[in-house]
Amino acid sequence: MRRILFLSCTLLLSWTWIACSTNERVDREVFEQVNRSMQAKKLSEATILKGALEWGEELADEAQAQLITALREAIEREGVVGAIDFCQVNAISLIEEVAPKGIEIRRVSYDYRNPADAPREEEKPFLDMYAYNVENELKSEPNVQKIEGGEVLLFTRAITIPGEFCLACHGKEGSEIAAETLAKLTERYPEDKARNHAVGDLRGMWSIRLPKREVVQKL
Ligand code: HEC
Incomplete structure (x- = not known):
């Protein structure tokens, strides 16, 4: 034995x-x-960081455009309440479709609606930085930072609320968010923190992990 x-x-x-x-x-x-x-x-380090910044911007722009178009269409088709179901089912997969192989694109927020969008440790310092900028009325620039010993470049970009369109689902409870919408949000997202926002508030940020190897290959 x-x-x-x-x-x-x-x-x-x-x-x-x-x-x-x-x-x-x-x-x-x-x-x-x-x-x-x-x-x-x-390639110098500076060229690689610049490449990552440009690539991150392109991916974030594309994911954002896809989401907004799909959201507007869903609202036209099914109204605001129906669009909530659409977002719950499709938001994350729409974003993932934009990501090339080996690259991860996320939207993260301390005030998340979907708990999958809660920030990871490595993302928190950037959310804090964007929150500081918004509070102090400073402009936020997109950022690229080396993580994991420099093997991964983390691209982040602030997402602020650009206009009243967003408030139908992220605005004041009881006035901007209609009662029926609020009921649906509470049912679908019992931990929802993404309410009571105003135009200009920080809603979260784009977070894109770009392996250095992929960035170098693309350059
Ligand atoms: C029809 C309602 C609706 C509208 C309008 C809407 N959202 Fe959302 N939003 C949602 C839902 C539902 C989720 C959660 C999606 C999921 O489950 O992945 C969400 C999630 C998000 C997230 C991801 C972080 C989180 O809280 O989970 C961001 C960022 C966001 N919305 C920003 C915006 C912005 C900016 C606008 C305006 C351009 C907007 N939303 C308009 C319903 C809406």
């Missing part, structure tokens, strides 16, 4: 060791690959 136990422990340990060292090897290969193509293309 003891021998079997010993054997299985040894097996487990060696399996873990093999798995870990394979991962390390893959990481190193990726790292070397990125370095080689950076050198081949003579």
Whole structure:
């Protein structure tokens, strides 16, 4: 019995060791690959960051345009209450469709409606920065920051409420959000925090993870 136990422990340990060292090897290969193509293309860090910023802007613009068009169409077709169902089913998948392979696009907010949009630790400093800017009436510029040891570039851009159109679902309860809409929102999103906003408020931000390797390849 003891021998079997010993054997299985040894097996487990060696399996873990093999798995870990394979991962390390893959990481190193990726790292070397990125370095080689950076050198081949003579790319500086500044060029890569600029590339990530431009790409992030393009993706955020496209995702935003898709969402707004789909939302307006849903409201025309089904009214504001019906459009809530549409958003619940489609908002996240519409955004994911815009993302090329290997890239993650999210909308995040402290005042989230969908709990899946709650910020991760690495996203919080940027939300805080945008919140500070909005409170102090400073302009917010889109941002790119290296995370995960520089292997990933995180693009963020503030989302403020641009006009009254949004208030039918994100405005004051009882006046701007109609009673029927409010009832539906409460039913669909019991933890909803995305209400009582005014035009100009920070609603959240775009958060796009761009692996450095993909950015280098695209340049
Ligand atoms: C028809 C109602 C409706 C309108 C109008 C609307 N939204 Fe939303 N919004 C929603 C719903 C529902 C969700 C949650 C979607 C989900 O479940 O993924 C949401 C989610 C969001 C999110 C993601 C963060 C979160 O709270 O989960 C942002 C950002 C957002 N809306 C911004 C806006 C902006 C800006 C406008 C105006 C241009 C707007 N919305 C107009 C219903 C609406």
